[in-house]
Amino acid sequence: MNGLYALKPWYAARxxxxxxxxxxxxxxxxxxxxxxxxxxAAAGAVLGLGETGPWAAVAVAAALAGRLACANLDGGVARDGGRSTRFGAVVNELGDRLAEYAALAGCLALADPALVAAAALAATLPSWAALAGAAAGARRPQGGPAGKTERCALLVLLALTGWTGWLIVLAAGSLLTAVVRITRVHRELREATS
Known part of the structure; x- marks a missing residue:
């Protein structure tokens, strides 16, 4: 269950x-x-205007496409340029979380703050699950039903439709993704000790 993450090699090649x-x-x-x-933050600013529709969706999609491109490029540039460091990996993770929070913050203009907070907290769970697995010695699981790319797509749908239920989908999908990743980690670690 890799979701849109399966497109990463194709996207990296582009x-x-x-x-x-x-x-x-x-x-x-x-x-x-x-x-x-x-x-x-640009995606969050557009969402923060509180107006939805095609123009908002296009603007949010463009900003989040830039965000995803940067998420793909920073590690590749570090590796290709001989600048990979362990602390760089920390900066990369923090950057991903801050970019997602900045986009979600714009949803405060459209949805109840408790719903936005729940979505923001849930959105961190897939990464926590992956990082915990890597810390335990497993391969870092990626993808899932609501990985980073899918969460961006849900924000574009919110910008298009104004339906705040997309935040519930984002939160539930993030929780499911975390469970899927933890299950993968558990299986891998159990097999490693068998």
Whole structure:
């Protein structure tokens, strides 16, 4: 159950020219991470206007496409440019969370704050599950029914329709994704000790 994450190799290949250009020009991976946060904030700003419809959906989709591109590029630029560090991985994770929170914060103009808070908290669970698994020695599980890309798509649907129920779908899907990832980790670790 990899969801849209299955498209990552294809997407990374589409970004290979941009990645090479960034490495050639010595762009620091952390700058790309910060750009991802800015794109997340731009999506949040559009949502924060409280207006929904096609124009809002296009603007949110464009900002979140930039956010996802940065999430893909920062690690690739670090590896290709010989700048990978363990702390860089920490910055990458923090950047992903901040970008997502910045986008979700815009939903406060459209939905009850308790619903937005629940969605924001639930959205962190897939990453916590993956990081916990990696810390225990398992491969880091990715994808799932509501991974990062699917959560971005749900925010685009919210911008299009104004239906705040998409936040409930985001929260429930995030919880399910965390369960799927923990199950994968449990299976892998159990097999490793068998």
């Amino acid at each position: 970004l290979s020219g941009v990645r090479a250009l960034l490495v050639t020009h010595g762009v620091h991976p952390s700058a790309i991470t910060v750009a991802g946060i800015v794109f997340g």
